[in-house]
Ligand SMILES: Nc1ncnc2c1ncn2[C@@H]1O[C@H](COP(=O)(O)OP(=O)(O)OP(=O)(O)O)[C@@H](O)[C@H]1O
């Protein structure tokens with residue numbers, strides 16, 4: 001679990017006092033997530049989630065929250081939207097960090113996504129992409145291509161010589177296809193559509209998507225890259241081997257709303273490689289940050305970490321697939 005910033009009951013009560021959300025009953029750190037600090041907050045009226053952004057400045061939070069609010073207003077996709085206080089303000093500061101409060105959305109995490117979950121998330125992702133086309137706001141991917149190129153300098157001390165060679169070779173490949181990549185259909189993407197960022201309700205036999213969470217990597221990039229991030233997490237084993245039927249269900253769900261064009265078909269394998277590369281790198285970086293943040297004297301209590309090697313291995317498999 002990750003609670004990098006501990007909050008006292010007094011701090012939570014002071015924040016709630018600005019809202020019409022009732023009196024604090026209890027609050028507790030959330031046992032998931034690796035980037036931000038999250039608390040479940042229960043009042044005598046509401047079930048809420050309080051998020052403190054550990055890396056994003058307030059101006060950036062405003063941008064991805066604009067996307068969440070846009071989806072909330074226009075889209076068929078359920079997402080958490082920050083609640084406004086009595087003065088209409090939704091962005092707050094706690095412990096020197098940007099903070100928001102959202103409703104706690106219904107549903108549970110799925111341990112191992114099945115065909116119906118994969119189909120549903122594919123369709124929802126395509127709907128999210130299309131809904132984003134009417135949002136007139138620019139937000140480039142700050143963990144996209146330019147960021148990947150800076151990463152060897154940041155992470156080389158953490159990885160072996162073989163891994164450094166793998167990274168260099170993959171970056172060269174992504175550089176070689178860059179001009180075609182830029183021709184792919186682009187728009188707003190979720191940017192982090194792992195299965196721990198979705199909640200499902202069960203209605204009879206059928207799982208129903210309750211929420212898509214964690215829009216804190218939302219930005220503009222190639223749409224199939226977003227789907228590739230999803231496929232690499234939802235539709236394979238942790239060892240990277242495809243669960244083929246689940247992958248096909250994801251693709252069918254997506255394309256039931258928004259079919260691929262020919263260039264997207266041609267670059268699907270490159271998108272899978274790019275998606276694995278991005279999360280290998282970000283997990284390496286998160287591990288570095290956690291080591292710094294959790295040193296004695298810092299206020300954080302606990303942190304989970306996700307294994308960078310899982311994504312490095314997936315990258316190796318996707319590279320093999322694209323050569324076969
Ligand atoms: N609005 C919400 N409704 C219900 N549960 C929520 C909500 N927001 C967050 N959660 C819970 O908190 C967990 C962590 O939230 P989130 O994924 O946003 O954190 P994070 O640190 O940004 O995560 P990540 O590591 O994926 O970046 C979620 O997996 C979910 O269980």
Ligand SMILES: N[C@@H](CCO)C(=O)O
Pocket residue numbers: 034035192194217279282283306
């Ligand atoms: N979903 C990411 C963490 C948050 O960006 C991962 O699994 O590495």
